[in-house]
Amino acid sequence: MPADRPILEEIPDELVGPRILARRYREADAGALCAIIRAAQPELRRWLPGFERPPTDDDCLAGIRQAQARWALREAFQIGLFERDSGALVGDLRLRPTDWSIPAFDLAYWLNPAAGGRGYATEAVRLLARLAFETLGAQRLAICCDRANQRSRRVAERLGFVLEGCLRNGARGPDGQLFDMLVYALLPIDYGRVQLQ
Numbered sequence: 001m002p003a004d005r006p007i008l009e010e011i012p013d014e015l016v017g018p019r020i021l022a023r024r025y026r027e028a029d030a031g032a033l034c035a036i037i038r039a040a041q042p043e044l045r046r047w048l049p050g051f052e053r054p055p056t057d058d059d060c061l062a063g064i065r066q067a068q069a070r071w072a073l074r075e076a077f078q079i080g081l082f083e084r085d086s087g088a089l090v091g092d093l094r095l096r097p098t099d100w101s102i103p104a105f106d107l108a109y110w111l112n113p114a115a116g117g118r119g120y121a122t123e124a125v126r127l128l129a130r131l132a133f134e135t136l137g138a139q140r141l142a143i144c145c146d147r148a149n150q151r152s153r154r155v156a157e158r159l160g161f162v163l164e165g166c167l168r169n170g171a172r173g174p175d176g177q178l179f180d181m182l183v184y185a186l187l188p189i190d191y192g193r194v195q196l197q
Helices: 027-047 059-074 120-135 150-158 188-194
Strands: 015-016 020-025 077-083 089-099 104-111 141-145 162-172 176-187
Touching: 015 059, 015 120, 015 141, 020 120, 027 059, 027 077, 027 089, 027 104, 077 120, 077 150, 089 120, 104 120, 120 141, 120 188, 141 150, 176 188
Parallel strands: 104 141
Antiparallel strands: 015 020, 020 077, 077 089, 089 104, 141 176, 162 176
């Protein structure tokens, strides 16, 4: 793996699961992305910064173009989560290299609450973990979430991510209040053990 030149790393544009398609955003996705952010905004603004107000169509198009640039530079990989059968956009995933020299990554995800409870986030995280370990040679894959975010915690725990600790007052939430940040991670030994089945 060209850790000293990650720009040369080949990253597939899409990952296919039994029920979902996780793929790189296209400019044509801006309208659908805006629609699900607006639908999910009350839930998203509870957990994530940047969702304090509904986005405009231009905000979503600009966000997709910025994500395409970060993808090309191998700084972050933002991916839309689509239902395979309907083609509907149901969520968003981000795989971010934190240190190419290790290589280490972190993973974030959110779903439109209307698509929750169907296992889509679990399936998507499984696909991205395979990409991280089997294609990118990850030595560490982390998920961080608010201690109170039960849904995010369950995804990490269901897939065998190891709870490494709690960073007390580790981050400031969208409401400006400090919260405890849980850190889950998989190492290659964990990935080999759980196989993310």
